[in-house]
Amino acid sequence: MKEITTKEVEQLIAGGKNINIIDVREVGEAAEGRIKGAVNIPLGLLEGRMPDLDKSKEYILVCRSGGRSGRACQFLNSYGYKVINMAGGMLSWEGKTE
Incomplete structure (x- = not known):
C-alpha cells in the first residue's frame, strides 16, 4: 500500500497541487476539522x-490515525482505484483545517 506523510500532503497543498482527499472518518469526527477540500x-x-469515484484519478485517504484509511486503501485498491494512505492521519496533521 502506498503511503504519504502529513508533511508531504501539506507541501502538495501549499504548492497549489490539485489533489483529491477522501476523509473516511465518521461525519461527527470530520466536522471537528478536516483538511480543506477533503470529501x-x-x-x-x-x-x-x-x-x-473516478478510477483515472489518484486519491489520498485520511482518517484519525491512519488505520481506517489504510483499510479503505486496501479495499479500493482491490477494485482498481489509485489510492494513497496518509500515514498518521489527522492526529499527525499540523496544517490548516476547516
Whole structure:
C-alpha cells in the first residue's frame, strides 16, 4: 500500500497541487476539522459511493490515525482505484483545517 506523510500532503497543498482527499472518518469526527477540500465519505459508506469515484484519478485517504484509511486503501485498491494512505492521519496533521 502506498503511503504519504502529513508533511508531504501539506507541501502538495501549499504548492497549489490539485489533489483529491477522501476523509473516511465518521461525519461527527470530520466536522471537528478536516483538511480543506477533503470529501467526507465515512468508511461504512465507501462501498456504496465507489461509483462516484473516478478510477483515472489518484486519491489520498485520511482518517484519525491512519488505520481506517489504510483499510479503505486496501479495499479500493482491490477494485482498481489509485489510492494513497496518509500515514498518521489527522492526529499527525499540523496544517490548516476547516
